[in-house]
Amino acid sequence: MPAALASQGQNGGIGPMASTLEVLAHILPARLLKPRVAIVCGSGLSTLASSLRDVVEVPYSSLEGFGKSTVEGHRSALAFGLLGEGNGIPVVAMLGRFHPYEGHSLSTVVYPIRVLARLGVRDIIITNAAGALNPSLDVGTIVSIQDHLAIPNLAGFNPLLGPARPNYPRFLPLSTAYSRPLRRLVFLAAHTLGLPRAALAEGTYAWVSGPSYETPAEGRFLRAAGADVVGMSTVPEVLAAREEGLNVAVLSLVTNKVVIPEYSSVREEVEAELAGKSIQRAKDAEVSHEEVLSVGKQKAEVMKTLVAKLIELIVSEQP
């Protein structure tokens, strides 16, 4: 395996673990130090953590091994807090994630997930903003992810690359990566909250490296390959979480439709123009990160309520 690829993988991610855990043990009160559930907040979704109380925020800058999140709509801190009445459920939220396109190595991208696992997290709810490839998905729909299609993984860019380590599987199976019991609870949570049926769908997430958005041909390709939504995150985190033995649920918020117009022939347009005829053509459209963040903001409340209810159900089934 090329050294450059191996260094992208898992081994660099284990390094400063003892120091990271020591800093957290020093900062956090005992009731917050062993979170039961983790949330990863996607683009524009950091407010998912606002349902927590007694929050202690730990900036990534104080944790060795953590990068800095440089994308607008991502903060750079872990938020530890309690959810619900009484003793509350200890929860940790990643306010901001790392993407390979920011220049972070894959080991940095997944390092926080490995830290969360060592803190005792058993279930992780990963959220993201994504573009819809499936034309039946409207902007604002939440998609419970049941599978993924990871073009970078298939091409040799995988956070698990590297020499085998004791106590870790060499060949990680992914056929059940997206926990069916958790997906069941996602739909039960939506039902309990009285969300309209169309507010929540199920689908497959395509992971691409970004940071460019898809060309129309790429959008058509991913759709033809079976993906419903596309984004530039999440899959490396899912792989690390599964390797660490966590149960994974992923919720994608559809923030835009991927632009997949049918090809319209410029030749035909010119020929029509020369013949004095007019041709009706759909207006060109482009996606922007501003649009992504704005939908995140509009839907943050419903995402937050769904995530909070999901955590309650998870813990009531598996205290």
Ligand SMILES: O=P(O)(O)O[C@H]1O[C@H](CO)[C@@H](O)[C@H]1O
């Ligand atoms: O996946 P999250 O981090 O939610 O963000 C999504 O939004 C950004 C593009 O607008 C990309 O980073 C894409 O992955």
Ligand SMILES: Nc1nc2[nH]cnc2c(=O)[nH]1
């Ligand atoms: N790759 C990709 N990521 C996104 N994140 C939010 N929207 C999109 C999109 O259309 N494409």
